[in-house]
Amino acid sequence: MSSTSSLRGPDPDRGLAAADLAGVRLAVENRLAQLLAAHPGVPPNLQGAVRHATLAPSKRVRPVLLVLIADPDPLMEQSALDVGCAVEMVHTASLILDDLPCMDDALMRRERPTTHLEFGQSTAILSAIALLTRAFGLIAELSLVAPQTRTRLAAVLSQAVGWDGLVAGQEIDVNGREALVGAEQVENLNWLKTGILFVAAAEMGAILAGFDEPRIDAVRRFARHFGLAFQTADDLLDRSGSAEQAGKDVGKDVDKATLVSLFGASHARLTCEEHLARADAALGESGVREEPVRALMAKLFGALPASAS
Amino acid sequence: MSSTSSLRGPDPDRGLAAADLAGVRLAVENRLAQLLAAHPGVPPNLQGAVRHATLAPSKRVRPVLLVLIADPDPLMEQSALDVGCAVEMVHTASLILDDLPCMDDALMRRERPTTHLEFGQSTAILSAIALLTRAFGLIAELSLVAPQTRTRLAAVLSQAVGWDGLVAGQEIDVNGREALVGAEQVENLNWLKTGILFVAAAEMGAILAGFDEPRIDAVRRFARHFGLAFQTADDLLDRSGSAEQAGKDVGKDVDKATLVSLFGASHARLTCEEHLARADAALGESGVREEPVRALMAKLFGALPASAS
Numbered sequence: 001m002s003s004t005s006s007l008r009g010p011d012p013d014r015g016l017a018a019a020d021l022a023g024v025r026l027a028v029e030n031r032l033a034q035l036l037a038a039h040p041g042v043p044p045n046l047q048g049a050v051r052h053a054t055l056a057p058s059k060r061v062r063p064v065l066l067v068l069i070a071d072p073d074p075l076m077e078q079s080a081l082d083v084g085c086a087v088e089m090v091h092t093a094s095l096i097l098d099d100l101p102c103m104d105d106a107l108m109r110r111e112r113p114t115t116h117l118e119f120g121q122s123t124a125i126l127s128a129i130a131l132l133t134r135a136f137g138l139i140a141e142l143s144l145v146a147p148q149t150r151t152r153l154a155a156v157l158s159q160a161v162g163w164d165g166l167v168a169g170q171e172i173d174v175n176g177r178e179a180l181v182g183a184e185q186v187e188n189l190n191w192l193k194t195g196i197l198f199v200a201a202a203e204m205g206a207i208l209a210g211f212d213e214p215r216i217d218a219v220r221r222f223a224r225h226f227g228l229a230f231q232t233a234d235d236l237l238d239r240s241g242s243a244e245q246a247g248k249d250v251g252k253d254v255d256k257a258t259l260v261s262l263f264g265a266s267h268a269r270l271t272c273e274e275h276l277a278r279a280d281a282a283l284g285e286s287g288v289r290e291e292p293v294r295a296l297m298a299k300l301f302g303a304l305p306a307s308a309s
Numbered sequence: 310m311s312s313t314s315s316l317r318g319p320d321p322d323r324g325l326a327a328a329d330l331a332g333v334r335l336a337v338e339n340r341l342a343q344l345l346a347a348h349p350g351v352p353p354n355l356q357g358a359v360r361h362a363t364l365a366p367s368k369r370v371r372p373v374l375l376v377l378i379a380d381p382d383p384l385m386e387q388s389a390l391d392v393g394c395a396v397e398m399v400h401t402a403s404l405i406l407d408d409l410p411c412m413d414d415a416l417m418r419r420e421r422p423t424t425h426l427e428f429g430q431s432t433a434i435l436s437a438i439a440l441l442t443r444a445f446g447l448i449a450e451l452s453l454v455a456p457q458t459r460t461r462l463a464a465v466l467s468q469a470v471g472w473d474g475l476v477a478g479q480e481i482d483v484n485g486r487e488a489l490v491g492a493e494q495v496e497n498l499n500w501l502k503t504g505i506l507f508v509a510a511a512e513m514g515a516i517l518a519g520f521d522e523p524r525i526d527a528v529r530r531f532a533r534h535f536g537l538a539f540q541t542a543d544d545l546l547d548r549s550g551s552a553e554q555a556g557k558d559v560g561k562d563v564d565k566a567t568l569v570s571l572f573g574a575s576h577a578r579l580t581c582e583e584h585l586a587r588a589d590a591a592l593g594e595s596g597v598r599e600e601p602v603r604a605l606m607a608k609l610f611g612a613l614p615a616s617a618s
Contacts (some may be wrong), residue, residue: 030409039472041473043481120484126476129406154448163436
């Protein structure tokens with residue numbers, strides 16, 4: 001982490017977006033593994049569960065997006081990675097809980113058996129708590145980031161996850177989905193389940209980068225549409241993809257109201273494309289270095305919903 | 310919260326410890342209710358679960374202890390209450406999870422049906438996540454507290470709750486209790502399950518009060534022994550008390566290794582008294598205003614383990 005090469009690949013003039021992307025993702029993976037390395041006071045089963053869930057194969061979309069937007073200089077690289085890892089820990093915690101028998105009762109996640117299948121329900125739940133708690137600890141302990149920036153990052157993350165955010169989305173998904181009517185309510189659920197943490201990740205990157213409020217606002221709009229496109233693509237994949245392709249159970253949402261079930265795959269695909277177009281426009285306004293973010297979008301969406309049928 | 314009377318009772322010369330105690334507890338209760346008031350974006354079932362678990366009858370030991378140690382002037386009262394409420398939210402989250410079918414499978418807590426019985430398992434788990442997340446958000450948003458103090462408070466809380474803290478304690482309690490041998494390992498479990506959050510609460514009070522490191526250290530020692538005495542008293546009550554007396558299921562720990570099961574009630578009672586004596590000595594060293602803290606100890610322990618048989 002001591003030079004830019006770890007994040008930006010071999011090209012010092014920042015021209016190679018694809019190298020950026022791969023470099024950032026690798027740096028996130030390495031930092032996550034470091035942060036979750038063996039620790040004497042941690043019960044082995046709990047440690048195993050945390051590592052099983054977090055270090056499983058993943059695109060690391062949220063932390064990569066955060067780091068690309070933060071676009072840190074060498075001095076800030078480690079801090080940006082840590083904040084990215086904090087977001088990834090929160091996201092992983094939400095996946096562990098989503099998969100529990102009392103929620104989606106899923107068998108496979110990130111190409112592995114779900115955490116409760118491998119480590120038991122109680123340890124799975126506790127591993128989610130451990131990850132969530134560590135995320136806030138990591139942010140509080142960012143020694144190279146000004147304390148007022150750390151508190152702002154923590155506030156953004158807390159608001160995104162809280163009882164009117166991601167947690168509300170999961171509650172509605174599990175216990176209130178049948179009451180949803182119309183595209184607006186389904187989009188609101190998509191927003192809570194996915195969009196809100198995308199926006200938080202992007203906003204945290206923009207805060208770390210020191211953007212002014214209008215630029216932070218453009219980043220938020222970009223990430224909102226990006227996240228909604230991502231969730232719609234996920235719903236399409238749940239219908240049309242294989243478990244192998246998705247790395248997790250598919251078909252779990254067949255009885256749930258999604259844009260796909262309500263309006264069909266072609267409408268959902270159009271919605272997805274519209275969100276991507278709006279994301280692209282906001283990206284231009286934000287002043288974020290566009291190439292690597294575009295490369296991330298191409299990687300995520302190039303092979304997915306537009307071509308799936 | 311705009312005058313000292315809400316925290317200190319009617320006596321402006323600070324002489325009435327018992328009034329302090331009742332006043333602080335009431336102020337904590339009121340602030341908790343405010344913080345958890347209805348909010349439009351929160352699913353009603355989730356909101357109900359959070360309020361059911363948190364606003365149930367409780368001694369509020371941790372937040373009261375925190376506020377008594379912080380001993381805030383009028384300007385800092387609201388902040389001290391908020392930090393106390395954050396700790397109480399974390400504690401409540403841990404109780405919700407402890408009681409789940411896959412953990413202690415308890416029916417009653419704080420004189421009410423456990424949260425999963427009343428609201429379902431998924432909502433109970435999500436309410437714990439909401440509380441934990443809100444706790445860190447509350448601390449991040451303390452507008453009258455210096456940002457570097459907020460980050461220190463968050464770090465202390467995260468370290469106490471994390472995978473080598475409270476979460477480790479719950480993991481060992483549920484999945485590793487049968488492997489415990491000897492008083493030392495049982496005391497370590499008591500430390501993780503109860504002591505560590507007591508110490509965090511007390512330390513957070515001392516940080517808010519602006520104590521120097523030697524005084525913070527004395528506060529930590531005080532709270533460590535206080536917390537261990539409290540857990541031992543709880544184990545005694547689990548054996549000898551009624552559910553009505555405890556406000557929760559009792560006898561859940563009959564098959565678990567506790568100081569009571571290993572060495573009998575009289576030994577546990579001696580251990581409890583020893584911890585109280587050490588707590589008392591450290592309290593003197595800390596320079597904390599002693600009367601209200603002594604009143605809290607008398608209230609908690611006067612009627613409990615020493616006289617139970």
